[in-house]
Amino acid sequence: MSAPLSLVADIGGTNTRVALAEGPELLPGSVCRYRNADHAGLAPLLAAYLAAQGAPALSGGCFALAGPVRDGVGRLTNLDWTLDEAELRRALALPHVTLLNDLQAQGHALDHLAPDACVPVIDAPVQPGAPRLVVGVGTGFNAAPVYATGAGLHVPACEAGHVNLPVDDAEGQEMARFVAGADGFAAVEDVLSGRGLEAVHAWVTRGDAAPRRSAAEIIAEAADSPEARAALTLFAHMLGRVTGNLGLTFLPFGGLYLTGGVARAVTPHLEPCGFTRAFRAKGRFSRLLHDIAVFTVEDDFAALTGCAGYLSAQG
Amino acid sequence: MSAPLSLVADIGGTNTRVALAEGPELLPGSVCRYRNADHAGLAPLLAAYLAAQGAPALSGGCFALAGPVRDGVGRLTNLDWTLDEAELRRALALPHVTLLNDLQAQGHALDHLAPDACVPVIDAPVQPGAPRLVVGVGTGFNAAPVYATGAGLHVPACEAGHVNLPVDDAEGQEMARFVAGADGFAAVEDVLSGRGLEAVHAWVTRGDAAPRRSAAEIIAEAADSPEARAALTLFAHMLGRVTGNLGLTFLPFGGLYLTGGVARAVTPHLEPCGFTRAFRAKGRFSRLLHDIAVFTVEDDFAALTGCAGYLSAQG
Structure with missing residues (x-):
């Protein structure tokens, strides 16, 4: 039976x-x-x-x-x-x-994926039994830590896509105002999502007569279009900064796992667009982030x- | 025996x-x-x-x-x-x-404190068994979530004081540059700590010939000094914004508990200085924060x- x-x-x-x-x-x-x-x-x-x-x-x-x-x-x-x-x-x-x-x-x-489902984005040692973190970028943005406890896996819920968009210069402030919702609040998800990438591209090309591009078109045009490349670079920097903040918040020495359709689609562009540097740019606590490996989960x-x-x- | x-x-x-x-x-x-x-x-x-x-x-x-x-x-x-x-x-x-x-x-x-050790800062229902969050403001800033699991309490480590200082306007950017460390990185702890409050006060009074004030002096002078009051207001707003972000990240429907000497000392100033409004200012996800109670732990x-x-x- x-x-x-x-x-x-x-x-x-x-x-x-x-x-x-x-x-x-x-x-x-x-x-x-x-x-x-x-x-x-x-x-x-x-x-x-x-x-x-x-x-x-x-x-x-x-x-x-x-x-x-x-x-x-x-x-x-x-x-x-x-x-x-x-x-x-x-x-x-x-x-x-x-x-x-x-x-x-x-x-x-995470414990049931095929061995080749996790593609390395940033290499670092993976500490067995240490906390892991899943970060989803797709229609929206969110995260969940994965803790191994004596009573099995513990995976608490988060609403990590709705915290303040972390910007650190005047250009970032302008972009935040551009992508913010009707209430004027700029959240992480307003950049790190499919519609977020579209909004960043619209900000890069503001003043142009060109029609608004879909996230898929922006990613497909990265090799040929300077504007698409600029939008992806801003996106990769923000993804690095936000996942770096989540790395310090959850200390996932067992690995940080990017999931979701948008994360999978942008993965080939992350390293050339400065993701790793942005991930580790945290002043004197950068060294902790050198010990966090980042993967993209390819299993849909x-x-x-x-x-x-x-x-x-x-x- | x-x-x-x-x-x-x-x-x-x-x-x-x-x-x-x-x-x-x-x-x-x-x-x-x-x-x-x-x-x-x-x-x-x-x-x-x-x-x-x-x-x-x-x-x-x-x-x-x-x-x-x-x-x-x-x-x-x-x-x-x-x-x-x-x-x-x-x-x-x-x-x-x-x-x-x-x-x-x-x-x-948390489970072993005297019943009167937790002083309410923001009233909301406390859901038994739900995650709790401890946030410490003293010499430094940090946090730790408290999860009830089948194997007892699970309290993972964080380094939450070293993420980007969330600023959302030009004045905030200027302050961030002023309080940043030698490496130019402005972390949460550069404002939300004893030395952080002192740095914010030094920023408020920049150009004045007055000697630099200690955190204890700034808090003691709040009733009489407009500059001390301004520094505490900036501090309370930032504490609200950062604890609101941590509230969305950890969803502590069992309560958020402020600890540490600086948190205890500023507690009487939090509500008059706009802490609650800043805590809940998260656009369409503000409603989740209305369900999170905040306390200060008075037990040293x-x-x-x-x-x-x-x-x-x-x-």
């Missing part, structure tokens, strides 16, 4: 990916992607998936979402869905349901794997 | 306090203070203390220091002492020795109590 299956999902602002898992591993061929706009909510979406899979017996569910989770209720930052653990458990007739924010799920994935299904890993660790 | 005693110490840049503890409680009357300059190192200082106490039988030691600890070795940020767990264990013939940074010790103290021996609490929890 095989181990009971679990249901895992990764709910973004636009799409939701769903899979079945056996222990910490995704069942091959079980990953499906759905457009959120085609469904009235997560429960009907998951019910449709389970019906298509032949209504397998399930031991539980774990779902990751891009937004804060409190007291078993999650709110998506960019979609009008409220998710409730108790309601989902009843609607899907599951023994238990856990909601994680997507960065917590990425943290729970890591949040699903993390949900499976979380459930598997709960026994 | 009474429980075995343990040896606890709190090593600052100038003084070291030492006590005996029985379980998580300090033995009444056992606290002594020593000037570091009068001793060749921590081991001879502690040996002198133990001799004066009549060489009691000890079950172990836990010592807190103002500086980073790695691989059982601690370095004081402002004193030329290197502390090594193994060496201290041998020199003092103790079964085991643990070094913590002083903020970790403050975190381990909390680091010693935390060392005792740590040892007691290890069983």
Whole structure:
């Protein structure tokens, strides 16, 4: 008799990916992607998936979402869905349901990734058992520390994308004012995200008649366009400065892991655009940052794997 | 037969306090203070203390220091002492020795403080079992999150005082340049510390012929001196902004606890100087900060109590 299956999902602002898992591993061929706009909510979406899979017996569910989770209720930052653990458990007739924010799920994935999934960005010794830190750059920005404790992995939630954008000169102040939201507050996420890279590019090209570029276009044009290159350089500097601040805050001597679509896409540009220097530029405490290795996680299904890993660790 | 005693110490840049503890409680009357300059190192200082106490039988030691600890070795940020767990264990013939940074010790103290030791600064609900955060402002600045896990309290180390000073306007940039170290890097600690308050006051009064004021003088003069009041207002705004950033980073819905001599001394000035507004000024994520209570810890021996609490929890 095989181990009971679990249901895992990764709910973004636009799409939701769903899979079945056996222990910490995704069942091959079980990953499906759905457009959120085609469904009235997560429960009907998951019910449709389970019906298509032949209504397998399930031991539980774990779902990751891009937004804060409190007291078993999650709110998506960019979609009008409220998710409730108790309601989902009843609607899907599951023994238990856990909601994680997507960065917590990425943290729970680290021990279950393929050996070649972590691409080195900054080389440094990795200290086994030391804290690790996952930093996500995609639709938004966030982080989650990963602590090994006597009771297994502990991966607390953060909202690290909403702290003050750290700028340190007059040009930076101008950029901060340009990218700030309607309330005038410039947060880390206003630069370090897909829309953030687009805003930085719009700032670099302000006054030009050229149409606004998407993040994907800016990254694709880096070799040929001085403006795209300038935007990527500002982005890489800010990513270095912010991850350096998070490095001092969490001391992840077990490694700092960049995840998310934007992080993966900009990775080849980080070193040539000055990321490493910006990461370590912290005055007399720079030496601590020389001992923190940085990787990019190339596995696009890591949040699903993390949900499976979380459930598997709960026994 | 009474429980075995343990040896606890709190090593600052100038003084070291030492006590005996029985379980998580300090033995009444056992606290002594020593000037570091009068001793060749921590081991001879502690040996002198133990001799004066009549060489009691000890079950172990836990010592807190103002500086980073790695691989059982601690370095004081402002004193030329290197502390090594193994060496201290041998020199003092103790079964085991643990070094913590002083903020970790403050975190381990939270569950053992007297009920009136935590004075409310910002009222909000305190969620039992949720993460807590200790923020220390004294000779330096640092923080430590306090997580309740299935394996007891988990209190990881940080170096949160060395991240970029978050400034958001031209006046802030000027101040940052003024308080920055010789390397030009302006860290949080360059404002949020005793010497930081003095530097902010020197910036406010730049051009004046008045002699430089100590932090204690600036705080004492707040009612009468517009310059002292201006310096405290800048300090309170920065403390609000930085603790707000740490609030979003650690989500301490179990409370944020200010500790350290400078935090205690400025507490009466925080609310009138705009601390609460600065704490919550994070654009659309301000609402999360409305759910974080802030306290000041009035217990000056909390680091010693935390060392005792740590040892007691290890069983």
